[in-house]
Amino acid sequence: MRCESVLLIACISVASAFLQQSVGVRGRLVCGDQPLSGATLKLINEKFGPNNQLAATKTDVFGNYVLSGGIGQIFGLDIKMKIYTSCNKAVMLCDREITLGIPGNFVTRTDRVVNWFNGGVLNMQFKFKDEETSCLH
Secondary structure (H helix, E strand, O other): OHHHHHHHHHHHHHHHHHHEEEEEEEEEEEEOOEEOOOOEEEEEEOOOOOOEEEEEEEOOOOOEEEEEEEEEOOOOOOEEEEEEEOOOOOOOOOEEEEEEEOOHHHOEOOOOOOOOEEEEEEEOOOOOOOOEEEOOO
16 A cells, blocks of 8 residues: 555656746846836746736846746646836836747746746837737736
């Protein structure tokens, strides 16, 4: 009985480790020629069912960000990074919401990030396709 219990626990551990997936993104945001400080960023899984937020952060005083997160899921992840900013917005009531896709090859089946996606330096004065406005984020 004891051997069967140990074997069952080992099988569950191996299966859950295989289900765990993780992703990481890092980069820098600017607004024109100035660092974009205090912008909110979120990593979202938009695959099946309700969207799962994997991580959230704000840019530092230099506009830098580091986001990483993971989830246990059988199916592959469809990771999006959402950026909320008032850069290049005339009316400051709500923020611009920009959604960018993260390539699937940066999602790994481990509990820690192995292959970081480099978001580079992104000027948020650009207009992005399908850009939205968000007052609650």
